[in-house]
Amino acid sequence: MAHCRQLITDDCEDLLARFQKTESVRFEVFAKIWREMKFSEMFYGSTEVLKGKTFSQQILTTAYRYFLPPYTFQIRVGGLYLLYGLYSSQLARPKVQIQVALKDWEEVKKFEKDAAQAQHFDATYILRKLFSQHAFYFAAMPRHLSKCQKKRNEKESVCEEFMERASRPQELVNNELLEELSNVHEHYERYRLSKTLVHPDLVPQIHQIVTDFTNWQFLVVSSTQPDHQGGVVSSLILLFSPQSSQRAELLAAIKSRSYGQAVEASKSRRHRQVEVHSQVPQRAPRKPSLKSRTDTILFKNVPRKKREFKW
Amino acid sequence: MATCGPQPERKNIPDYEYIDVNTKPFHIGAFRDLWLERLKPSDYSYKEEDEEAFEAEFANEFGLNAETVNDIKSICSFDALRCHPVDRDTTVVPPDSSLRTLRQRKRRQDYKANLKINTNRHELYAEELERLTVGRKPAGEENRIPEGEVIITINIYYPTIFERFKYVRPHATLLMTGSHTLANLRDAICCVSDLQVCGEFSNTPDIAPDFISKDHYKSSFFFLEGVFYNDMRFPECQAISSTTIEWAKSHNFPSYQQAKMEDTKFVDLTIKVGFPYLYCHQGDCEHLVIITDVRLSHKSDCQDKKLYPLLTHKHRVTTRRCTVCHIYIGRWLTTNDHFAPCDPCLFCDKCFRMLHYDKHGNKLGDFLAYPYVDPGAFN
Numbered sequence: 001m002a003h004c005r006q007l008i009t010d011d012c013e014d015l016l017a018r019f020q021k022t023e024s025v026r027f028e029v030f031a032k033i034w035r036e037m038k039f040s041e042m043f044y045g046s047t048e049v050l051k052g053k054t055f056s057q058q059i060l061t062t063a064y065r066y067f068l069p070p071y072t073f074q075i076r077v078g079g080l081y082l083l084y085g086l087y088s089s090q091l092a093r094p095k096v097q098i099q100v101a102l103k104d105w106e107e108v109k110k111f112e113k114d115a116a117q118a119q120h121f122d123a124t125y126i127l128r129k130l131f132s133q134h135a136f137y138f139a140a141m142p143r144h145l146s147k148c149q150k151k152r153n154e155k156e157s158v159c160e161e162f163m164e165r166a167s168r169p170q171e172l173v174n175n176e177l178l179e180e181l182s183n184v185h186e187h188y189e190r191y192r193l194s195k196t197l198v199h200p201d202l203v204p205q206i207h208q209i210v211t212d213f214t215n216w217q218f219l220v221v222s223s224t225q226p227d228h229q230g231g232v233v234s235s236l237i238l239l240f241s242p243q244s245s246q247r248a249e250l251l252a253a254i255k256s257r258s259y260g261q262a263v264e265a266s267k268s269r270r271h272r273q274v275e276v277h278s279q280v281p282q283r284a285p286r287k288p289s290l291k292s293r294t295d296t297i298l299f300k301n302v303p304r305k306k307r308e309f310k311w
Numbered sequence: 312m313a314t315c316g317p318q319p320e321r322k323n324i325p326d327y328e329y330i331d332v333n334t335k336p337f338h339i340g341a342f343r344d345l346w347l348e349r350l351k352p353s354d355y356s357y358k359e360e361d362e363e364a365f366e367a368e369f370a371n372e373f374g375l376n377a378e379t380v381n382d383i384k385s386i387c388s389f390d391a392l393r394c395h396p397v398d399r400d401t402t403v404v405p406p407d408s409s410l411r412t413l414r415q416r417k418r419r420q421d422y423k424a425n426l427k428i429n430t431n432r433h434e435l436y437a438e439e440l441e442r443l444t445v446g447r448k449p450a451g452e453e454n455r456i457p458e459g460e461v462i463i464t465i466n467i468y469y470p471t472i473f474e475r476f477k478y479v480r481p482h483a484t485l486l487m488t489g490s491h492t493l494a495n496l497r498d499a500i501c502c503v504s505d506l507q508v509c510g511e512f513s514n515t516p517d518i519a520p521d522f523i524s525k526d527h528y529k530s531s532f533f534f535l536e537g538v539f540y541n542d543m544r545f546p547e548c549q550a551i552s553s554t555t556i557e558w559a560k561s562h563n564f565p566s567y568q569q570a571k572m573e574d575t576k577f578v579d580l581t582i583k584v585g586f587p588y589l590y591c592h593q594g595d596c597e598h599l600v601i602i603t604d605v606r607l608s609h610k611s612d613c614q615d616k617k618l619y620p621l622l623t624h625k626h627r628v629t630t631r632r633c634t635v636c637h638i639y640i641g642r643w644l645t646t647n648d649h650f651a652p653c654d655p656c657l658f659c660d661k662c663f664r665m666l667h668y669d670k671h672g673n674k675l676g677d678f679l680a681y682p683y684v685d686p687g688a689f690n
């Protein structure tokens with residue numbers, strides 16, 4: 001049983017990794033991968049009623065996890081499509097419902113709102129469709145709990161490749177904050193008497209700390225990913241350089257990238273796959289890091305010579 | 312998030328105490344209300360939503376015209392996921408799949424085919440249970456489970472009376488609604504020790520059924536979250552948990568509370584999902600009880616109130632059959648019996664009476680007879 005669950009997880013993650021590589025949130029793109037992998041066959045040959053039901057339950061519970069944080073918006077859209085595909089193609093009758101936990105509800109509603117706001121109508125439509133088909137059990141927990149089923153050493157691991165990299169420090173210490181601090185500092189310098197109120201190096205120091213953190217974060221990743229070197233530091237330095245309007249654009253671009261890039265899609269082509277990044281070179285599978293995404297945006301828009309740190 | 316202040320309802324949003332094992336305690340009624348607050352009535356309605364109405368609403372909400380909605384509909388249609396023509400045989404595992412799950416299923420099926428194992432009886436029995444109840448509609452509206460009711464799934468484990476039960480944990484699974492009481496649960500639990508008849512009845516075999524333990528020893532209790540819920544419905548019931556409570560008091564244990572089973576509805580309970588609780592009856596027959604799931608009722612549930620508590624799973628125990636006919640389940644155990652091929656010997660009711668009594672019911676010969684209840688009697 002435990003072994004079977006692992007195989008289900010592997011198959012689902014294969015599908016989602018292929019979806020991730022496309023950097024799209026379009027259902028058409030997902031459906032193409034689904035068909036290529038013949039994912040509907042997942043339920044074939046599981047004929048006995050009880051086994052078929054248990055299997056449906058297992059695979060829906062597995063897919064449900066990708067529909068929730070800590071996974072990126074794009075993976076969560078993939079998770080939603082996966083739930084839709086599995087729910088619709090299961091052979092169990094009556095259909096096994098997707099069990100949604102009360103504690104996850106807020107995230108589901110937030111996802112629905114984000115998708116609608118970004119005009120991802122395919123994702124919104126599919127989520128709504130599942131609701132109208134009564135595809136969910138509104139439950140306490142995402143699955144049944146009975147101690148006897150718990151095997152030793154059986155722990156669900158989180159797929160790191162599908163996660164958003166931590167960006168709280170960068171978000172917290174943003175440009176406005178730095179500018180504000182430096183303003184305050186200047187004011188203070190002008191009027192100060194004998195003692196210093198703020199450490200004179202405060203602003204550069206905070207900046208340094210965040211840069212260090214980013215460096216460290218990059219090193220941690222690159223140690224598991226030897227094919228990526230350099231780049232990210234300079235791109236982040238660029239973020240902090242005072243080219244305000246340009247920086248604001250870059251920040252916005254990066255944020256929208258994390259939302260699966262298709263925010264940029266105009267209304268008229270919103271159902272078609274957005275191919276903004278066809279020039280992105282083929283990367284090693286499963287690791288489109290922040291670095292590569294940042295690189296593509298930054299270096300496309302900014303002449304190389306501007307890439308030095310000018311605080 | 313830190314600015315949101317105290318949120319008293321937070322504690323009734325179930326969350327793990329131990330991941331994948333059990334939740335922290337929460338109030339079932341409050342949990343239900345939290346869901347109902349968050350949902351539209353149509354979300355948990357039993358009615359099928361009209362497709363056109365759904366599309367119209369979608370168009371309206373996002374300010375889309377009918378054409379656009381149609382486009383979205385066709386793009387998102389399930390047909391986009393179809394891998395094969397509709398008439399494809401789905402009972403066979405495809406031989407050349409790239410999916411790991413399927414490759415393993417294929418290996419397992421090939422292996423089973425070699426062993427020539429037929430669908431086992433558990434499977435068939437499960438199908439039987441399922442067929443009887445799925446989507447059952449009640450005869451009258453007053454017997455319908457209301458929309459938005461809570462459905463509680465409960466596993467009741469057999470006492471570990473057999474050596475082999477140490478390895479498999481046979482249990483029965485029941486569905487209850489929030490308006491059921493613990494006494495309803497108690498009545499739904501079938502255990503052979505309730506049917507046991509104690510005594511020797513070779514002279515008066517007809518009165519043996521009057522001595523069923525259930526009717527004699529009616530006391531029982533559930534122990535959930537520090538409270539003993541006693542069955543006090545009958546005058547002869549005793550609060551058999553009192554002994555334990557007194558003992559705990561005299562040994563400086565934290566004090567336990569008592570309540571009546573028949574007055575306690577599930578909606579009023581605060582419980583942990585996944586946590587093992589206790590049911591004790593016949594003095595010392597102890598069962599683990601685990602609430603494995605709590606959720607709102609769904610349109611695919613059996614909606615006939617009368618069929619609840621609803622049995623959805625039952626472990627089948629192998630039965631011992633009559634030594635003479637090998638057809639019927641044993642009902643009598645005899646000793647010192649010169650008619651019998653062995654001592655003790657098991658008979659079904661028919662063979663027992665044919666062999667041991669004459670036409671007028673007079674006992675023939677000398678023997679001792681004890682009523683026997685097979686653990687598989689409820690299969």
Ligand SMILES: [Zn+2]
Binds near residue numbers: 470502503592597598
């Ligand atoms: Zn018992």
Ligand SMILES: [Zn+2]
Binds near residue numbers: 637
């Ligand atoms: Zn017989």
